[in-house]
Amino acid sequence: MYERYWDLACRPFENHFSSPFFFHSETHESALLKLRYAIENRLGVGVLCGGIGSGKSAVAAELSQEIDSSCGPVVHVLFPQMPAAEFLAYLASKLGGGDAPSDLRTGMDRILQRLEAQLRSFAQKGRRPTIVIDDAHLIDNVRVWESLQLLLNFQHDADCDFSLILAGGLSLMGRLERTPQLNDRVAVFSVLEPLSRTETIRYITHRMAVAGAKREIFHRTALDALCERSGGVPRRINRLADLALVVGYADELTEITGNEIDAVAEELPFAAAA
Numbered sequence: 001m002y003e004r005y006w007d008l009a010c011r012p013f014e015n016h017f018s019s020p021f022f023f024h025s026e027t028h029e030s031a032l033l034k035l036r037y038a039i040e041n042r043l044g045v046g047v048l049c050g051g052i053g054s055g056k057s058a059v060a061a062e063l064s065q066e067i068d069s070s071c072g073p074v075v076h077v078l079f080p081q082m083p084a085a086e087f088l089a090y091l092a093s094k095l096g097g098g099d100a101p102s103d104l105r106t107g108m109d110r111i112l113q114r115l116e117a118q119l120r121s122f123a124q125k126g127r128r129p130t131i132v133i134d135d136a137h138l139i140d141n142v143r144v145w146e147s148l149q150l151l152l153n154f155q156h157d158a159d160c161d162f163s164l165i166l167a168g169g170l171s172l173m174g175r176l177e178r179t180p181q182l183n184d185r186v187a188v189f190s191v192l193e194p195l196s197r198t199e200t201i202r203y204i205t206h207r208m209a210v211a212g213a214k215r216e217i218f219h220r221t222a223l224d225a226l227c228e229r230s231g232g233v234p235r236r237i238n239r240l241a242d243l244a245l246v247v248g249y250a251d252e253l254t255e256i257t258g259n260e261i262d263a264v265a266e267e268l269p270f271a272a273a274a
Helices: 026-040 056-066 084-094 108-124 142-156 171-177 197-210 220-230 234-250 258-267
Strands: 045-050 074-077 130-133 163-168 186-192
Touching: 026 045, 026 056, 026 163, 026 186, 045 056, 045 171, 056 074, 056 130, 056 163, 074 084, 084 108, 084 142, 108 142, 142 163, 163 171, 197 220, 197 234, 220 234, 220 258, 234 258
Parallel strands: 045 163, 045 186, 074 130, 130 163
Antiparallel strands: none
């Protein structure tokens, strides 16, 4: 919509994941390092927590990109709120079991046997799948947590090797504490923090550069306002900056100032820090 006006190759503040746009802040880089360490050293379960819009999904997606393809497939579960049997059937299907999930829901024992056979097959080929469960804090079915515990029992067998990453909101910590058997299997734990003021400015600059910006579009006052209004939360930064570029295009501005950021923050109060 506004790309040509600002002489950009693409929109710089899309919320969907794109590896070139991923910003390696201190907190996001630390999370990636810990999760890779857990996967590469076969340590069991890795946990990633963060507030809304902190970049959990982006970290999980970047992790998937960085994992050596020889390790095995990455199964990314985006909607974990489902019955236990259906949940495991979905994993079996994503791991390449060949059967449609509807054919696998006939019994938990059969599904677990299928998963075990698949994991053994990968191990024989020298591959180790990684299962990433996004929004794990939304799992409210006790049977699903029990299923994950059963699945982790396969890790005791060297011929059933895989890694499990749980990513979710801050409430995930409490959920794990109420599931001690699973909590005890957590090898690494990382909590995403908001970006600092310096990192927020670098984040904006980085995304603008990747989008092909040939000049500074955000005035210093705009950067200051984005730092204050967003609270350093990436999703808030994206929403405020994107709408400001739309407003600037509509008003035929030559740059974005603090006034535009303040104006869009009033229009999008849910995207601004309290």
